[in-house]
Amino acid sequence: DTAVSQTPKYLVTQMGNDKSIKCEQNLGHDTMYWYKQDSKKFLKIMFSYNNKELIINETVPNRFSPKSPDKAHLNLHINSLELGDSAVYFCASSQAPTGVEQYFGPGTRLTVT
């Protein structure tokens, strides 16, 4: 069974479009995250929810909006996509917000043309 799953795995879209990435975890974790990994493999936290409450909201354009309908799901919606949004987006989850390992999803490779 997949612990942290994301859909879609690949997303190719044009500038200006709006897209969503979905994430689900079946580990019973309370905390979920979105990370962005750029072409140089640099990983940066974007958002984190703990028990459906937003606890990390990094300096990202407000075109990015996370939504957590329940503790098992964390979706990422991106408006007005730009070329610079091209990256791999990873969802992750953990039992607690800190002090424990995070479990990462397979990633969504977003390409904006």
Added chain:
Amino acid sequence: ELKVEQNPLFLSMQEGKNYTIYCNYSTTSDRLYWYRQDPGKSLESLFVLLSNGAVKQEGRLMASLDTKARLSTLHITAAVHDLSATYFCAVDKQGDYKLSFGAGTTVTVRA
């Protein structure tokens, strides 16, 4: 802002030899994490180090944490091809849930 520096960024290893990856961070923290990423894949947790002097070992990998020096090391013993991957260290500080990652060390093991 918490800065995490890894070195080297690229490491070409010869099978059977020992190597060390270093992770320095800029602020007080006693929580450090190591992750592995295979090309085109996700990240996998290797170690969670939660106190000064913590040492953990799994197979050919051993990680340690010196919070006074703000330094963690990942030691690889007798490198084998399967260890080829990118290794990331990450740190968070108390009171801040944000995990800050190093740039990663890309390891290639050659025969």
